[in-house]
Amino acid sequence: MGLLPLTRDRCRYWKDEGVLLGSFPFGETDRIVTLFTRQRGKIRVIAKGARKVGNRFGISLDFFSYSSFFLYSGKGLPMLIQASLQESYRSLVNSPRRWGAGHYLLYLVDRCFEMGEPCPRIAEEIKSGWRICLEREDKDIEAMLIKFLLDLIFYMGFTPSFSNCIACQKAVPSDSAFWDNRRGGVLCAECGPGEMLLPPYVLPILRQLQLLPLTTAATTLSLSASQRSFLGQFLTKYLEHHIGERIISWDHFLAKIKAIEVS
């Protein structure tokens, strides 16, 4: 009797690609690393010998590296056998703000995704986000972070309604729109009183952002500092409500970074 062919899920060895979300030392020379990969999403694996100088993983197992991985799942945690660097965005460390923004993308993904929830688009967007952090101005980076938050909401399945009232389905004008995190969207002037009244610029920006890809969103939209700050906190609160986890907004994250910039 011949052996059954191994399916992707049953195969003990697999190839994947993604980024490092975090790590901590384990035993004498090993590390337990959290990766976000295209095929399996957030996974925790053991990297044997990763703390030794000249280890086989090198820069491919550090922050701001997009790498391909070769893994083995046996009993317990999967084991990282090989890792090779595909793209490095390491020069983000040269600017505290860019370094912080690069980390913030990882923080959001780590906070929002449960183990084993694949989302290849987000893995791709982290890369694009890092590229924007490297190449664009500070204001573009902040606009990118807002778009990233919006995409995160979309890919996690919590897309809110930005056009029609979630109670009566009527089109909502942007100058009299109310917002309800719990029901997930805008409310018209009749259904909304008692909820948060949105500033008039919010809905047009969010509708436009929904349509733009991450790479162009940053440069297409011209947002003031106060608008960027409001939108960032607004989307963070929405996401926080739906995933049930506390998320630090970019403004708070930035406060730590600013301490580095000023001193």
Next chain:
Amino acid sequence: MAQSYPDPLVRLISALSHLPGIGPKTAQRIAFYLVKTPREEVGELVAALEGIKQKIRFCQVCGFYSEGPLCTICSDQGRDRSVICVVEQPQDVLAVEKSSFRGLYHVLHGVISPLLGAGPEEVALDQLVFRVREGNIKEVILATNPSVDGEATALFIARKLKVFPVRITMIARGLPLGGDLEFADEATLLQAFEGRRELHLD
């Protein structure tokens, strides 16, 4: 099953399993071993544990382990007191000591990492600035780990110290000894090329 063990044994297993790298099974194994160990040996272990809590503290100057206010390195007058090597953790001091470096140290006790919520105030940086300002320091060598956060912390320290008339250097990054060039990744090679040095054959 652990509930049926006598209370002191349960407490010991629970206390041991809090140690890093020790899970419940290993904690149980160690606890059973200690039960069978002669009283004198256990007494020695207890005395050693008490000793580190009573006597070991961090050096007031560099942050390394010490028995008194100053560690053995800071109180050694034979060392070059114009050079400070900045490291992340106390155990890094022991690693650098294996080299020929005979200057002083400064232990940061961590790195700046936004992901871990560690800002500049979480690392022992003010003491370093104080030492550079007050002492007769000529060079500060940054020997943080070659990780992204380690490098970012080193750059931050360099920015912070640039107002002082000191030479700020960073330990070389690049290829480890004994490896093959063909297996080096591009980022490591790039750093190795950036840090290349002239050969002096005289």
